[in-house]
Amino acid sequence: MADKHKTLGEYIIENQSSFQYSSGELSRLINSIRLAAKVVNHEIRKAGLVDITGAAGEVNVQGEAQQKLDVYANDKFKETLINREIVCGIASEEEDDFVVVEGANGTNENKYVLMMDPLDGSSNIDVNVSVGTIFSIYRRVTPVGTPVTIEDFLQPGNRQVAAGYVAYGTSTMMVFTTGNGVNGFTLNPAIGTFYLSHPNMKINETGKIYSVSEGYFAHFEKGMQEFLKYCKEEEGTRPWTARYIGSLVADFHRNLLKGGIYVYPRSRTAPNGKLRLLYECNPMAFIAEQAGGKASDGFTRILDIQPTELHQRVPFYVGSKQMVEKAEEYMEQYKEHTL
Numbered sequence: 001m002a003d004k005h006k007t008l009g010e011y012i013i014e015n016q017s018s019f020q021y022s023s024g025e026l027s028r029l030i031n032s033i034r035l036a037a038k039v040v041n042h043e044i045r046k047a048g049l050v051d052i053t054g055a056a057g058e059v060n061v062q063g064e065a066q067q068k069l070d071v072y073a074n075d076k077f078k079e080t081l082i083n084r085e086i087v088c089g090i091a092s093e094e095e096d097d098f099v100v101v102e103g104a105n106g107t108n109e110n111k112y113v114l115m116m117d118p119l120d121g122s123s124n125i126d127v128n129v130s131v132g133t134i135f136s137i138y139r140r141v142t143p144v145g146t147p148v149t150i151e152d153f154l155q156p157g158n159r160q161v162a163a164g165y166v167a168y169g170t171s172t173m174m175v176f177t178t179g180n181g182v183n184g185f186t187l188n189p190a191i192g193t194f195y196l197s198h199p200n201m202k203i204n205e206t207g208k209i210y211s212v213s214e215g216y217f218a219h220f221e222k223g224m225q226e227f228l229k230y231c232k233e234e235e236g237t238r239p240w241t242a243r244y245i246g247s248l249v250a251d252f253h254r255n256l257l258k259g260g261i262y263v264y265p266r267s268r269t270a271p272n273g274k275l276r277l278l279y280e281c282n283p284m285a286f287i288a289e290q291a292g293g294k295a296s297d298g299f300t301r302i303l304d305i306q307p308t309e310l311h312q313r314v315p316f317y318v319g320s321k322q323m324v325e326k327a328e329e330y331m332e333q334y335k336e337h338t339l
């Protein structure tokens, strides 16, 4: 059967045996994410018509004003996972602390924890620009049947068993990896089914697009400033094209398809950068590497960073291998010039 006719459900059944520790649990978990994504997609498509835009009136643990869709997406994903008792713990950008999922009989025999950014690109919700959802799945390290602890969440990214995102853009796509390459599925909204539209996605070794919020240029480290100058020089394939949507999922997805680099560096105003290691950088880094790309904090491979806090932030350099390596070269060259 040609790939494009294959549904996400069929793909999961066919590939279940290639999933690490496959027992059907991870398949059911990915299926639950698919379901929650469709529910959230349905609401996003009505943004502007129904009372789902604007601030929710609360401030989350990041100190950011929660948008109504942040809260809605967080609730829908949590609900879908908890109702199906498919994980033993959840961590989310919108939750101060991790959520222990107890089964109906008070224990939980599941072996996976999920970390998520339920709605990525919140600043773009009200202006009809693409947003996303990001997820990362780990096998717990504490004994099955006991309540999860922080240890189960503070695992380095190289221990992820699966990661992915949903892009709510001109079409809705679910892109994920279980450690055997990256596949993209597009939702046919008429029948509510995801189809394998982008099998075995690979990112080009290099590209011509750079995605950085340059407004903070004066606040960047010298290495980053010099890299940006390099991007704009008249030489070879440069100057590269500046593209910045302001939604990590959308900027990453475009660069995955076309080649490019996305950077959210540290700066005087954001000494650790802005993006969260556990549910933004680790999952996107896993996908980037599985597609042949690279991801670091300018110096260290993202997936090798040992997390110390649930909501910790790290500088993020991700995309085409040669472009990330060029940025790292500049960071190394000017590492004495700190903030």
Ligand SMILES: O=P(O)(O)OC[C@H]1O[C@](O)(COP(=O)(O)O)[C@@H](O)[C@@H]1O
Pocket (backbone or CB within 6 Å): 093, 117, 119, 120, 121, 122, 123, 213, 246, 247, 248, 249, 274
């Ligand atoms: O507005 P800035 O500082 O450029 O930040 C934009 C970045 O922040 C984010 O919106 C952070 O994600 P959330 O919207 O999930 O908080 C990224 O999607 C995006 O790349």
Ligand SMILES: [Mg+2]
Pocket (backbone or CB within 6 Å): 117, 119, 120, 121, 248, 280
């Ligand atoms: Mg985000």
Ligand SMILES: [Mg+2]
Pocket (backbone or CB within 6 Å): 070, 093, 117, 118, 119, 120, 121, 122
């Ligand atoms: Mg978010």
